[in-house]
Amino acid sequence: MPYGFTLDDVGFLCSGAGRAALAAFAPGGDPLRDVGAARRQVGDEHAAALVETALLRARAAGRFPDGWLWTADALEQATALPVARHRAARLAAVAGDRVVADVTCSVGVETAVLSQVLGRVVGSDLDPVRLAMGRANVPGARLVRADALAPAVRPGAVLVADPARRTASGRRVRRPDEMTPPLDALPGPDLVVSSAPGLDFGLVGWAREVELVSLDGRVREAALWSAGLVEPDGPTRRATVLRSDGASYELTDADDDTADVREVGEWLVDPDGAVVRAGLVRQFGARHGLGRLDEHLAYLTGEHPPDVGRAFRVLEHGPYAEKSLRQALRRREVGRVEILVRGLDVDPDRLRPRLKLAGPHAATVVLARVGRGARAYLCAAGGAGRPPLTR
Known part of the structure; x- marks a missing residue:
């Protein structure tokens, strides 16, 4: 406790x-x-x-400034600094000279970043302990005690919120009305809200753009942007892929999505989780000259690996059967294997011991439902492109 x-x-x-x-x-x-x-x-x-x-x-x-005060809950939900900086940069481009109110400021992470980028920032929270910690963590910041549903700023301010994604008992919530504060109750019209990636976005009526954000291969959040903070005819879905080394890229549903289904090529490509969750796999394929392995799968294929995401060189492939996969691994003297599964009821942890692995080599096995059948792709280990990212 x-x-x-x-x-x-x-x-x-x-x-x-x-x-x-x-x-x-x-x-x-x-x-x-x-x-x-x-x-x-x-x-x-x-x-x-x-x-x-x-x-x-x-x-x-290593993740946040040294010497800060925290509660366990505040640290668990704190926005990663690269993600907070990305959001602050987007806000700087659209907020103009308006005040930005961090209405769930907690111990001050987002308020600190927003203040560095924008300057005109007010942080607020109902929890007096977190506010006291925030004042210690961000000296000079304007922090006040206020309800997120009644911000202590004048109308016209841009609101930033990160509602609690768990109930008091610790259960994760998936509906916007179960979050604290409820998303539909937040005052508008100009706001951006950090929410769980698994949220049912269709239930948030005011969200004009849904931005899935990942950092170093892990999907961190879904940022919901209201109509006043995005272009009127701009994209409605965006994937933002960030890395701690400063590299990044974006895809939107306004990008070209010409990526036809094709037979597997030399490479099997697994896009970043933000791309997958944003429903932008076809856009990723079109940008990198890849085709889809199946219209219902997130895997792509081509003759050359992209420089982002994970790409596996295909050594052999065929219909999936446990016996034939075991024989192929034995023939190649594979003693260590990463097993990736899409669309099949296969538990990698249970399958691995049944494969009776032995040998000095490593490999990656991709098991997927392609068309109406199950296929196995035996690939070289590790992946190419940038260093492997784990979703």
């Missing part, structure tokens, strides 16, 4: 004594010993807050 911070905890952690204690305390990995050491250092009243803050800072290391 995560520790529940109080305002007294935040006051202590921000004091000279608290900062000194945090600088001197290093968790050892044994909870009982850690608590005991913290009690000897700061007494019973603040020991739990000291331990929890040290542990959360360790989890945040």
Whole structure:
């Protein structure tokens, strides 16, 4: 159960004594010993807050600025910095001189990024503890206590929101009316909302554009943009693929989607998850000169690998049967195999031991329903193009 911070905890952690204690305390990995050491250092009243803050800072290391205050929930839902910077750059192009209100600011991640890019930013939250942490994390930021449904800004401001995607019991929600705050209750007309990738976007009536965003191969969010923040006749679906090294690309449903179904070529291509979830596989294929393996599959194929996404060199392929796949792997002396499955009821973890792998080589096996049959594609391991990304 995560520790529940109080305002007294935040006051202590921000004091000279608290900062000194945090600088001197290093968790050892044994909870009982850690608590005991913290009690000897700061007494019973603040020991739990000291331990929890040290542990959360360790989890945040390398992803967020050092020295921030967190709650466990705030860290779990915090927007990754490259994603926040991308959104801030898009907003800078459309917000003009209007105020931007981060109406679910939590401990201040998005407010900090927006302030660096835009300057005219107000952050707000109902949780007084998170607000106190935000004031410590982002000194000088304008943070106020307010309900996201009644922002403390004048009409005409651009609203940014990241509603909670879990219930109080921890269950993930898939409907916009189950989020906190509910998406349809957010005041408009100009807003962008970070939501779960699995959300039923059709239930959000005001969303003019749905942007699926991935970072280093992991789909992080679906950003919903209202009509006032996008071009009137612009795309309605967008995939934004970001990498920590600064590389990125975008696809939209306004791009060419000419990618016919064809027989498998030398390469099998697995587009990024943002492309797949945005329904832009054909656009990806058209951009890179690839065809579709099947009209219902996200796999593409061609004679040359693209420089983004994962691409596997096909060594052999045929109808899928466990016995014939086992024989092919044995013939090639494959002892390690990655198994990817699309459209078939096959559990890779259960299949792998039945293949009786033995040998010095590695391979990738793609099992997919193509047309009305199951096909197996035995490919060289790893993939080509940029370093492999895992969805």
